[in-house]
Amino acid sequence: MLQSFMNIFTALGDVVIVPFIIFLVALCLRVKVKTSMMSALLVGVGLTGFGWIISEFTPVVTKIINQMIKNTGINLPVVDTGWQTSALSSFHSTVGISFFIIGLILEVVLFLIGYTKVFFPTNLWQNWGFMIWGAVAYYVTKNFWLSLGLSIFLMLYILMVAEIQADRWSDYFKINNGTVAALHDMEDVIPAIILDPLWNLLGFNKVQLTPDVLKKKLGVFGEPTFVGALLGVIIGILGNLNRLNNLSAWGQILTFGFQLSAVMTIFPLVAHLFGKAFKPLTSEITEQYTKNESETTSKDVAVKSKKRWFLALDDGVGYGEAATIISGVIMIPIIVIIAFILPGNKTIPVVDLVSIPFMVESMVAVYRGNILKTICTATIWLSLGLYACTYMAPMYTAAVSQFGVVATTGAALIISFNVMGRPLNALIFAAWISGSPIWIGLTIVVYIFFQVLLRTRRPQIWEYLRKMSEKNLPGYEKPKNTVKAKAVESN
Secondary structure: OHHHHHHHHHHHOHHHHHHHHHHHHHHHOOOOHHHHHHHHHHHHHHHHHHHHHHHHHHHHHHHHHHHHHHHHOOOOOEEEOOHHHHHHHHOOOHHHHHHHHHHHHHHHHHHHOOOOOEEHHHHHHHHHHHHHHHHHHHHHHOOHHHHHHHHHHHHHHHHHHHHHHHHHHHHHOOOOOEEOOOHHHHOOHHHHHHHHHHHHHOOHHHOOOOHHHHHHHHHHHHOHHHHHHHHHHHHHHHOOHHHOOOHHHHHHHHHHHHHHHHHHHHHHHHHHHHHHHOHHHHHHHHHHHHOOOOOOOHHHHHHHOOOOOEEEOOOHHHHOOHHHHHHHHHHHHHHHHHHHHOOOOOEEOOHHHHHHHHHHHHHHHHOOOOHHHHHHHHHHHHHHHHHHHHHHHHHHHHHHHOOOOOOOOOOOEEEOHHHHOOHHHHHHHHHHHOOOHHHHHHHHHHHHHHHHHHHHHHHHHHHHHHHHHHOOOOOOOOOOOHHHHHHHHHO
16 A cells, blocks of 8 residues: 555655645635636746756866865765755655655644644655664664664654754745744754854844845846856856866856856746745745734734644755855855864765755744854764765665665765755664663653644744844844833933
8 A cells, every 4th residue: 555655755756746746735724716726827837947946056066176176175975966866766665655654644633733834745755854863773683673763753753853943944935824844954953043043143244245235235246147258257167177178168157157156046036936826825824823913013923823834845946045055155165174184974965965945944034144153063063964974874875775776886885965965853763772761761762852842832933033134134233121111211
């Protein structure tokens, strides 16, 4: 039965399955059939557009990156072969397929009973992120229930983090009551929140390095189209350092400049179309959570409302957003250099370098598009991610090899930097595969603590993150303490 369901899902693909789920959700919200159908069609069109752009861009940028890595002379034993290996393997695993069904049921039930505000099944394809960790755990432990339990625990913890960042993502990417909740997106929210006060202390919030500010101060030179062309030329040069006297090299350099410029120009247009698909749903949600509310600002209502909930969307929606792709592209040469000089690291990111915009998407939302903060946080966290990949590589390679996934690079060990380069996830994995009730119990206790905190202090958490994000706005001034101000006036 499980395999039959997976065969159907694989045959239809997420471009068909996701719109179908959106259509059902819209009907459940009592949206008109015609409107529900148009929403579903636009979701399918948007996903298709994202797929076309990324599929065309990936081989081009991968070629340039491979040349860049070759020019540096890096020779590390663990090679990143991309997230596709993880997705393929997860659907060939008994633990993975079992979680796909059980996890889907749990995600629906947890949403219906109000345990989570995030409706994950609208992006059910991303369940493979939980499935692959369980599959690798099963290879190591041979314990089916422990491995399935790990996948379920990761799902619970990611839903919690997704809910914490949902208001910020929805606000920044301008998709009402929409968010991302994939495993490879969410972990980065944690260092972003933790490090934000430090970056503000250092004055990074006053460094207005955002797409809007760049556009305003630099004019045409700050447009995403121009920035994309400039970054493309720079990366093209790095990939052709050994043959800059060759005309064909400059042809590749300039062509890549136009290609990256095209991605940064076209992607937001597709994202806007994708966002239009959710207007009927979000308007219905907005009507529900604002009904009978007092006359306050919409932001205050959104933060304080107990009725608000979010649809989990494909993270491709944010991939081409200006601050996201600029930060991600800048991080490509940075992380390659770090991989070379980092003591004890054995991993060289290759294929998943093009996925770095996905990896920083939630950071960008938390920081309201502050590129400097995003790059600083990503540099620290992705560096730790290299160590996580080095630790996971032997287990990951052995696990995926069981499912007929063979490394075409000739490398002794393979990894997915996007999936396994997650320091916190790797720590949770290590605790669970140890089989120790103490370590496993510790992860559960920490989760329960923060889950209770979220349940009882959600408005305060969202309000805190909103105020922190506003510090990145141009001309931000710290609000005056009204109590002290009144005291001064009375004196």
